[in-house]
Amino acid sequence: MKSVFNQIVENRMLFLLILFLILFVIFSVGVRGFFTFYNLTNMTQYGVELGLLALAEMLVILSGGGGIDLSVGSMLTLVAMVIGVLIGRAGLNPSLSIIIGILAGLGMGCVNGILVSYLRILPLIVTLASLYIYKSLALIVAVDPRFGPNPMPVSNFPENFYFVGQFRVGGIPFQVLFIFLPVILILYFLLEKHAFGRYLYGVGSNEKAALFSGISVTRVRLVVYTLAGLLSALSGWIITSRIASARPDIGLGYEMQAITIAVLGGVNIKGGEGTIGGVVLGVAIITLLYNGMQLAGIHQIWQLGSLGLVLVGSVFLNQLLLARRKF
């Protein structure tokens, strides 16, 4: 008994898995309409958008040196607006617009990365600044001179733009099968099988040691911030397609939720520690929680409150159990 208890406390994955199962059972028994194929697949749609951002946050936090990205919500918004304006107002070919939008995300992440790694400015400061800058650019891009000086959402998309956010393949949302799962697999390969993962964990847990063993700390950090931009861009594209509208305030507050999920998933805020499996479980738990509460008729604002409770509660519980075990 004692050893089982210890394992649960020490193994974050196991802890999260049990939390997930408990929630799943509670909602299945207590909430009508939860345990249906449609609902279970439908809810994964929401999970993808937050999930991509949480993975972005994971990569950045793993790289250590105070790694954090406050700008993911703003990058998402700017990409959504770029894609929206190019398709809806400039009438550009959707595929080309999407490619330009995603390149813009890559570029924004790259700028963050250069400032963090080459100029050696702390990530919190860099991404606080870029949060403001990208958000402001999104507002400027959203202005349609034909209708005055105010930013406006774009919602006149052609039918074929909706496939990524609204289509299903075998009942499963397109973005889950063809974007989220591949991203998870690629990142899993990168972090667990490829040398890059070892570099990343090395840089995150001990920068000096990594440097002395010949790892380019600057390059590793540049790569993770750029990847964070890419993942945010994917998320922006998917949201725009799902809600059929590009809004200049779409990504507001997403950074906090993404960081919360990454931390809930067991990523150590100091860097170097955390697994992709944990973060995916974190995404699953939060998606489940949001969905179950929505079906139970609890007001949407409590989603955020419950997110906060789960975050503080789970870390607190972990600390408490760890402390008790020591005596």
Add this chain to the structure above:
Amino acid sequence: MSRGQFFRKREFTVLGLIVVLAIIFSLTTERFLSVSNLTNLLVQLAGTAISAIGMTMVIITGGIDVSVGSILGMSSVVAGKLLMANFPVVVILGAAIATGLLFGFFNGSLVAYGKIPPIIVTLGMLNIIRSLLFQLLGGRWISGVPPAIRVIGLGKWLGIPISMWIALILILFFTYFLNSRPLGRAIYAVGNNIEAARVSGVNLTRTILFVYALTGMLVGFAGLIYVARTGIVQTNTGTGFELEVIAAVVLGGTSILGGKGTIVGSLLGAFLVGIIKNGMVLLNVPALSEGLVIGALILISVVIDVVRARGERI
């Protein structure tokens, strides 16, 4: 401090930027130097400056508090509700500060006793308090606040807004406190080297609890000023306020790694952000690009430091 030292300080860079911007704005706009505009500028600054006092101390200990926006919202709701029920001003003042203190104390307890990283505690609380606030307001707004309280937000003494006087007094007091009181020195010690601080007898839990509780109190007071100034409380009151305060503190030279920073620096940081926002309105620059300028400025001021410090991390 010798003169050479002063010129190398971050405060000097920020002060320089403020002066340059003030000159540019007074030359390019007619209204910048007008009494009504400067009053307006100071009134808007007061809440940020007061909250920045606490945030400076939190960041000096190596922590962070991202829940201040929600705490500000919560204390405005409490103050607004009591105002509408015609409670005396003293009660309202006490309630606003107590609300902030309650949440600040809770944050501090979780950080100090629960040993949970500050970013996690305050991120969680940011969301929890916002939900509570929504529940309390029930999706409605509070408006039409009685004029008695609005003197705190709009009144003046010797030409300077009362809220700014309060901010200045608090800044003076806490600058003295940080530099000369044992608990103030302990705050720096905790941020510089927590092990060394512990070994030399600093009460770590008490120090950490103190900075978060104090931040809550000050933000609670800033919430009251907010209600007094605007006369309106909404569900989203205070969202994004945390970033504004953190920006002011970081611009003012407080190291996010802890152990280094001054309250006066944060005041200057708040001034810099305030003056830019104000000047841009006067210059008819669309409000949309405000973030662009603030962001760029944070980067510029930090890069100036990087160049001067030659690679030392800020």
